[in-house]
Amino acid sequence: MQQKIKNIEVSIKNKTIFQPEILDLLKVLFSVGFFDESQLIGSWVMPVYKEAFGIHYVLRTMDIDFAVKFALKDKEQKVDIEKIITELGYIPVVMHSGIRSFTRENFTLEFFIHRKGSSNDQIFLIKKWNITAIPLPFMDILLNFPFTADFGSFKIKVPLPEAFFVHKMISAQRRINENKKDKDLEQCAIIAPDLEHSRLHTVLSSLKFSKKTQKALKISCDEIKFPPQMLGLQ
Amino acid sequence: MKVVENDKVISGMLSDELTRCNEMLSSLEKTLLNFPKGSLNTRKKHYKNKVYSYFYLKYRGEGGKVISKHISDKDIDGIKEKLRLREKYYKEIQSYKKKIAYLSKVINAAKNKKH
Numbered sequence: 485m486q487q488k489i490k491n492i493e494v495s496i497k498n499k500t501i502f503q504p505e506i507l508d509l510l511k512v513l514f515s516v517g518f519f520d521e522s523q524l525i526g527s528w529v530m531p532v533y534k535e536a537f538g539i540h541y542v543l544r545t546m547d548i549d550f551a552v553k554f555a556l557k558d559k560e561q562k563v564d565i566e567k568i569i570t571e572l573g574y575i576p577v578v579m580h581s582g583i584r585s586f587t588r589e590n591f592t593l594e595f596f597i598h599r600k601g602s603s604n605d606q607i608f609l610i611k612k613w614n615i616t617a618i619p620l621p622f623m624d625i626l627l628n629f630p631f632t633a634d635f636g637s638f639k640i641k642v643p644l645p646e647a648f649f650v651h652k653m654i655s656a657q658r659r660i661n662e663n664k665k666d667k668d669l670e671q672c673a674i675i676a677p678d679l680e681h682s683r684l685h686t687v688l689s690s691l692k693f694s695k696k697t698q699k700a701l702k703i704s705c706d707e708i709k710f711p712p713q714m715l716g717l718q
Numbered sequence: 719m720k721v722v723e724n725d726k727v728i729s730g731m732l733s734d735e736l737t738r739c740n741e742m743l744s745s746l747e748k749t750l751l752n753f754p755k756g757s758l759n760t761r762k763k764h765y766k767n768k769v770y771s772y773f774y775l776k777y778r779g780e781g782g783k784v785i786s787k788h789i790s791d792k793d794i795d796g797i798k799e800k801l802r803l804r805e806k807y808y809k810e811i812q813s814y815k816k817k818i819a820y821l822s823k824v825i826n827a828a829k830n831k832k833h
Contacts, residue, residue: 543731547738575806577745587742587810590817663730670727 492631494536501531514638521553547592565613598623646684657700673708753804
């Protein structure tokens with residue numbers, strides 16, 4: 485059975501960690517209940533980590549990524565995220581992969597869901613939100629361990645650093661792109677000293693790793709000089 | 719750009735960003751083809767002491783020839799909206815082109831310094 489971590493809510497004092505247009509976007513997404521079951525992920529969690537946990541990492545990409553929970557019931561109340569986003573000035577673009585992204589002044593919005601097993605689906609339509617999402621493995625690690633960042637007038641959900649760390653340690657070794665792998669591992673190395681052991685243990689005990697994943701974790705541990713025993717590995 | 723030369727992660731991020739911008743630019747340009755080009759104008763015609771106005775779309779066709787295409791009243795709103803959107807996509811394309819030029823310059827400068 486999956487262990488739970490008590491809902492953590494951190495007040496974000498410095499509202500300037502995001503540009504005004506990103507704050508507007510997050511505010512609007514909060515207002516329609518998007519963060520009830522979704523999270524901000526990717527390099528844009530770093531400013532939140534800095535404020536909440538003192539983790540300092542300044543590099544950010546221009547793509548703003550969100551992890552979205554797969555909505556089982558189509559009957560659930562639908563919210564047209566595409567309409568909301570386009571009203572903020574973003575324009576929809578169908579990429580060559582078929583995914584519908586949104587862009588505004590070089591910023592790109594993309595959505596991801598957890599991919600179960602070895603499905604080859606490249607895109608997934610989430611009717612509840614009227615968005616297409618890219619299925620990726622191990623997204624459930626992020627989605628199952630969120631914390632709330634309270635900006636005063638709105639709140640967002642972000643993965644706990646421990647979940648983010650484990651996710652990156654695994655995904656780094658699955659990357660085809662070496663640049664992305666290096667970035668993943670650099671982020672892990674920055675986060676590692678600030679990990680809270682009990683939370684890390686809870687995240688790890690909820691997961692069952694295959695031999696392949698254990699091997700990936702060991703290689704990542706080796707590359708960032710992190711003790712594998714901390715991840716329950718020999 | 720010493721930082722770009724020395725830091726593998728930063729130079730990698732810039733290269734990835736360049737790839738992302740190129741992919742986005744190509745998709746934006748493809749989307750732009752779905753929108754009509756040109757500008758909407760009105761033409762006034764006098765007939766039997768009355769003045770009638772017609773909308774027409776003026777654009778350059780193949781070979782640079784200027785084409786004026788009559789737009790019926792029922793299509794005006796749709797065309798106006800499509801032209802407005804075209805303008806938005808066009809602006810975004812320009813912004814990506816600028817970014818690509820900047821990133822290419824930084825990456826190439828770092829590469830040249832290394833050699």
